[in-house]
Amino acid sequence: MTDITTTPVTDETVTQQSPVQNDKVQNDKLLISVSLAVVFAVVMMLIFNPDQVQAAGKTAFAALTNTFGSFIQLFAFASVCTMLYIAVSRYGTIKLGEGQPEYSNMSWLFMFICAGLGSATMYWAFMEWAYYYNGIGLNIEGQSNEALRTSLSYVMFHWGITPWAIYGLASITMAYHFHVNRAKGLNLSSLMVSILGMKEDSTASRVMGRSLDLIFLFATFGGLILTTTVTVNTVSTGFAELFGMENTFAIKAILLALITLTFTLSSYIGIAEGLQKIAHAACGMCFVFAVFVLVLGDTGFIVDFFVNSLGLTLSNFVEMSLFTDATNDGTFNKDWTVFYWLYWFTYTPAVAIFVTRISKGRTIRQVVLGLIAGGCGGCWFFFGALTGYSVDAMVDGVVNAPALLNSATGDIAVAQLIANLPFGTILSVFYFVLMMLFLASHLDATAFTVAAVSTKNLKQGQDPTRELRVFWCVMLSLLPLAMLYINASLDTLKTAVTLTAAPFVVVLMLCMYGLKKFLSNHKFDDCSEK
Template sequence: MTDTTATPAADKTAPQQSPAQNNKGQNDKVQNDKLLISVSLAVVFAVVMMLIFNPDQVQASGKAAFAALTNTFGSFIQLFAFASVCTMLYIAASRYGTIKLGAGAPEYSNMSWLFMFICAGLGSATMYWAFMEWAYYYNGIGLNIDAQSNEALRTSLSYVMFHWGITPWAIYGLASIAMAYHFHVNRAKGLNLSSLMVSILGMKEDSTASRIMGRSLDLIFLFATFGGLILTTTVTVNTVSTGFAELFGMENTFAMKTILLALITLTFTLSSYIGIAEGLQKIAHAACGMCFVFAVIVLVLGDTGFIVDFFVNSLGLTLTNFVEMSLFTDATNGGTFNKDWTVFYWLYWFTYTPAVAIFVTRISKGRTIRQVVLGLIAGGCAGCWFFFGALTGYSVDAMVDGVVNAPALLNSASGDIAVAQLIANLPFGTILSVFYFVLMMLFLASHLDATAFTVAAVSTKNLKQGQDPSRELRVFWCVMLSLLPLAMLYINASLDTLKTAVTLTAAPFVIVLMLCMFGLKKFLSNHKFDDATEK
């Protein structure tokens, strides 16, 4: 038997590492980015304190900033979003679609893969909007249609499907493909936004300028992620809290909301600690599966014929008016619908885009560009449209039949109460109400779990392929992600305030996404095809 133990003589003949090489090895070790984490936490705590002790001034300043931003850049944002759709469809149909993102077979099954990125890309507030978004549009819709008219009712779901359809999933695709190509094909070091931007701009990784820009981008990313979660988490907790209060005759207090948020935080913290394969994958399966079951139940227990007819008609309107909806600005009429809703929604999706891009990159190794683009657009649209079609169709039918008038309740009470009444009026309403509100909490936990992973990945240095951030860091961010929503619940922030928070944190990513489009063109133009595997 050969002795493989190194002898002193062998040690002397082995190549010796220089101090520089030793330092390089140490610098390449996976470690937490303590400076980034510290600065992020300082800003988050400062915002929380301002919201608690001076809420009126913060909300007023935010509202003014929202108006200035959407009035100045609204049309440009709409144009860019439309260009993203054209770009993604072209890439998927071209030879570039055959490019494989990393070697080997896909790590996850098609179903698990679809469920995980749907949970990453959709917040649990989706379940509120599925019942209620059409009602906002019915009370004041775009395309110069009179509010509360039959035409407004007929067009309401088509606008919902537009805002949750092709364009947002194409925006996700743009950033995801750029990040995935950079990480899997270019073999980048670090799964974060700053590494991608440094590569796109052709900067030296170790230069002072790249370090400053990288830190700034990672910091902006963290703030935008918090901004997006403010709306999703706050709307979800408010809806669930109102629903349980209505269901069990309890008082809807801040204490109840705090307990619900704590339960949700505990759920996704445990899932995050377990990891993607055993935690997030299973909770994503449960959330998506239960959403599908709930939509089927509503479809069957409601007026199925009306719901299907209304959906098919709305699908036709969405596809027919897609270009006009994408570029509608109402400049001659002075309307604000496009700024209040379309521009807001594109910015809302922007806040999630970097996190979704990082997460999609992590779970898409071994897939082609075409699979990722079509998976995002086709899979995302199919899931959203089926869910929204069933719940919105039922809600519209309830108004037409005089059972629950959701648009009127928006004006006289709140959307949360309308949701509770809509579910309660279904057969087995009590059971379905509990099922719905538990599902909403589970969906939020799944979404926050994916977000906590991406935030932890960004705040980890030198993360390589196949590596995940430490469990302790993931758990830490799970707790931190609940702080700003808790502050918004404390001040009982209005929907306008929540929309403002999203818009302001998303604004810097307009430039980032433009660079993603430029970088993707650069990457693909320089790609050397392997005809044996990319046909």
Template sequence: MLDNSVVLQQDEIPAAKNDKTLISISLVFVFITIALLMMYPDSSQVMAKSMFHGLTSNIGSMVQLFGFIAVCVVLYVGTSRFGTIKLGEGTPEYSDMSWLFMFICAGLGSATMYWAFMEWAYYYNNTGLNISGHTNESLRTSLSYVFFHWGITPWAIYALASITMAYHFHVNKAKGLNLSSLVSSILNLDENSNVSRIIGRTLDLTFLFATFGGLILTTTITIGTVSTGFASLFGIENTFLLKAVLLAFVTLTFTLSSYIGISEGLQKIAHMACGMTFVFGLVVLFLGDTTFIIDFFVNSLGLSLSNFVEMSLFTDVTNNGTFNKDWTVFYWLYWITYTPGVSIFVTRISKGRTIRQVVFGLIAGGCVGCWFFFGSLSGYAVDMFNSGAINVPEILTSTSGDLAIAQLISNLPMGTFLSIFYFLLMMVFLASHLDATAYTVAAVSTKDLQQGQDPERSLRLFWCIMLSLLPLAMLYINASLSTLKTAVTLTAAPFIVVLILCIFGLKKFLSNHNFGK
């Protein structure tokens, strides 16, 4: 995001223009995809399932290996003498607590709230490490796999891209805070050359497509969960019309926020969403069986840490298992879709920090935030299942996870109030996330955007609407989870190449670093 504190005279800033070519190509992609989904809903889902399994089968092991290597690389850099390298001059802009809080909140989005209640149930039905489903062992290890998928590896992937981008921007004094500038520097390309321009345009397009892919899953799951909850609460039918109305409400909210601007819009709605999330996590912890939730949390954390290497590299090749491809590979790709934006965000707020602070701030802060929220909500859901009160895995299999969530929340004291609070919280978080994404996409599709400038307001509003269309199509065809996973997988895969380049780029930057400066 741009630093609005920098005030420049209008005649000192070159006029920024909309990148019409980039916008046009993106629109063609969006509308062709929507048309195919609407015209051939059943065939689209069959093809999506085939593409997902085909891609994960071919590159799944490499994705898992890359995730493990990313952990090793950032931990080595963070603990070595390179960790003392300061990213930029001066003192940090934010206090330690505020800085860490932003990292923690970065791990909590609207779809996260669905997974926090339900992900363990998927693993109880079918888990990894050759553990049989529907057993006490699969129940005991279910949350440990949740902690693994929302823990060290994904935050290490973020850290890898972030410290590479931050070094490039703050230490190498790069002119642009974007992927094309970083890649050109790593490959020793002249940023004004034709090759550099082609690479830059390709990266911008890939960034836009990956953004759409990640949002499809987040938005569709969120709206589906909220619509099911509202239908159950108010005794109405859960129709496509209800989902469309809810999506329209969210779109209107983040469109108004985008129109107002970052300081008065995005910042305030984001703070509200984060505060509400932590309050909800604490309420569930204290209204549920607190002792059971804490005991299950500690046990699951121990299993996740002790089995970390095996979970990271488990491929189940001799048993023809698909758990690692369906979940671990999918999740690493899901996180990768957001990595470019996160790395830019981390770079902007980490001036004056050291590489060590960024690495361990991201990993420790991110893990604490995610593990707290998942531990609280998942622990409560497991307790309801273990005590026989609510059979969450059976509801997930026979009907849907959305209905299971509605029953779990309504079973709490003040269930109706908490249900309304939870579903509104999901919508607020979704609006906040979409607002930030619309701003980022608008910035990418603007030429010559300078520090102190924002993309045109009309362009931001345009992308607010566009970002809602693909999720609307997915809701119309009632897309399965495998279809949504495909959207993430296909759009994230190209960024693996960029992240591999980040490893080589980081080595290049650090090898040439002058510690005498």
């Protein structure tokens, strides 16, 4: 899934450059205490009652997706329709802030491309299609030729237009609020106060702000549990395969400790800027890796399979968006489509703030098209190359990824797929080190963001304390460590995402309402877009 590996963005409009040192910042002890208590309780339950916790999580996942799954699918589809309408309508000409854009078109688009890539993305690009081949939607029989033909198209659907439209909904609402309405704060609570017409200093607005902070923290934990656990499992399996070792919990714990130490040192001694440069370089190296796979694999098959899948994605887009399989009591849409929309929801606040910061001087139409062209296009290219190679490996009888999912794990399939490429050993080391770099930079940015949210009255230019950043570095590693210890299933990891992301549905609904409110009251004669 998407990892925001750019400069850390927070709910308090802070940066890591030129910190203000005059005013002493104060930690939000209540927010920290509640978070610590919840994390500690969950870790203890996972360690001492893993089976019961996973069973309860499975029940909760089913209850949530059965009750709200169709609504979430409708909302996601409505987000696409809203963004497309705004892009082609008169509202698309509205300029978000005065002056010229700060970044060139290519630099700006590359930032969106980077926002869609990350450590977990590198696993899903090889393996997601295999899950779908074993059991897919649209009433297609699993493990059939039609399932194989449709597998990449569903991957492209889940990483394509819809999630980037969801990002666009939150981003344009935030950008209009900040650049056009000239709001003082670039944060989620300020946006909600404006949408709901509350007084900024009222008790209601303070309670809502605190509630949003908690929702944001827990959603961040939910998203990181999946990203971190999948990444560490994949890297540990890869190194175990390379060096002929047994893939034990100890190896996974050591890897997670090394990654944690890296981003903890970054947070404490201030090398975050260097890590962010590494993260940007990692984005470029991701595409270099994809090009290697494209060239070293069966290029003709990979390109043909991608083009065919693109056609299926576009021609079946509406049906994929609204497919529920109600008559057959199927669960594919709940297990994957609803899960993915909720997973993308967890990143929307950070992405909205990030897009707002880099899009001053752009029009709404440019932002919508930029997100789809940059974010969606980048993901499709990366997935097209790696998934196409993985499918070709099964067709040629080299590595059967779907069979390995059933008999072993997806991590082993990834290791074997890379090993079977020319220069397999070199590419394997490159791939697994790249995953670790992505994860370290992402966790570093997240630790800074979470520390900023849990600091009271943090002013623009101020940093949260080093001690608080280190505290969150450790906290962000505890839940993934517990998941690794109990060898949690993918269903358990998906449950963590689903339960923590669900409250963001309300936030995004308010964004849609707020955007309509802002645009309906917009005075074109007073703005520079004319």
